[in-house]
Amino acid sequence: MCLFCCRIFERRMGSRKFSSYLLGTCTIATILEICTVMLLSQFDIDYHNGGYLPPGLYGLIFPLYVNYFLDIPRIAVSSFIGVPLTGKTVTYLLGLQVASTSQATIISSLCGLVAGIIYRKNIFKVQRWLVVPRFIAKSFDKLFGWLLNSSEPKYKQMGATLELQRQEQTDILEQQYYYNRTQEFRQQRGQGYSERLVDDGVNADGILGYFLRQRQRPTENLEPSQENIQILVDMGFEHARAVEALRSSSNDLETATSILLRQ
Template identity: 45%
Template sequence: MWQLNSASGFYKAPVCKCILGASFISSVLINFQHQYRDLFVYNHSLIVGKHQLWRLVTARVVFLDVKDLLIGSILFYNFRTFERRYGSRKFMTQMIGFFLFGSVLELCAVHVCKLLQFNMEPLPSGPLCFIYPLFVPYFLDIPRIELGNVFGIPMTGKSFQYFLGLQVASGSLETILVAFCGIISGILWRKNFLKIQQLIGIPNVVARFVYSIFGRFIESSEPKDTVLPMGATLELQRQERMDQIEQQVLLQSLREQGPPYNPNQNGPGLFGALNDGIPLAEFNEGLRQRNAPAADPPSDEQIQQLVDMGFTEERVRRALLMSQNDLNTATNFLLQDS
């Protein structure tokens, strides 16, 4: 038997639950009530020419394209791990920052395209301005673990999300603009451009007031620990995946402490390889030297901090032991295994 514990659902992620729930329900309803469809079109000409600024809000709520609805919902659900990592108040502040940066960048990009005499249609509707900026921390903060190869291209546990994002962005010039502006928004937020993170912070009193009113409706219960029978092959695959995560972190230690390596030998490939060109004997020797449990048990404060993010205590203890009690590395273990 394999105890399969995962922070599934929207536990510790009420903001994602509200945004995704409102977007999904309203998108389904609008696709049956076509008389209201025009209110949710992201028409930049009406926004700028007739000052219908309210369209910047309504166009973020509803997916008018069914394909965007399905793929966008999957991506946003996967990115809920960032709300658990940052906390709901900080995550909501991020969403506001993404909205402000994205709106300005998109309107400027459309204006430039019109000056270049491109024939511009309305931009795609839906909360894409919240989804594409999250690819920035997803790329930079979540470790890449190679799972296999397709036509010689290394594939990682993150590749599926990248393919979904490319699927939406490749639809038209307008979707490319929205995706590009979203990624730029994520970079600007990460760099704290114009001190935006301090300018739009949500006060604690406001957060507590909102939670006191809507908390019981948006809060999700803690997931129960479920014991599921798993075949021996699946159990070994899961254990191997966790071992690969550990090796990825140990490899970073090798890079910082070990001898120089040749990046052209068995290089990282499109999505990153495991040994990044270090000779196999040297790589395995480094792993044997550093693959030892933590000298001290994890502290109660570290355990509680990760448990508050929605992970079970058993998984938290295991992740801390694997990461030598490094909190950031343990968090990456848990996020990758969610």
């Protein structure tokens, strides 16, 4: 589950760079674990089950938490007794559960975190030395690429976390619902407005592209017009809410309708 939550990094880095990252962090984590066991043995401290650390993917998982903490945005979802809960909280709790199994797992987990910091900061130029050779990457790509490759996502802008991806899917469904409402409105009021509203066709790509351009379009501070207010009222929205949405969107009808649908 922890690896699944960190799958975004392979898409960001690319397969070769990501495999080099795993190779480097696992190597560094293994060296740190050996040094830690040797150091504890000098002081006759046995936190590691008679000289052995527990086997597992600690050197693979916990270095990813460094990038996960620094690169994945923190989006507040709710709070519990004053402590904010975000979309990343569950991932941190999973890692904490894995790390807190025993004293030996704590040592392995800490070594993994330190390995992630060393590789990210490129201390001792580790990113230059611990890298997967290009010919090996090409060989594996030819042997297994056909089995693991998949088609590109339909929408290029993809959120880093599952929560962001769900929000993007919700926005697309919301925009499609907006389009259906305007189609119904056109049948009642005649053509003109909806054709001006959707200029890229009736497919989802056109709808999404239109709204992305509308968000980037500069607006001026304009008072709501009676025509736009009446259009929103005819679409089923309350008069007061329509005026407030138009005022907050500088009399932009499309943005105001999106605001009302979100509410």
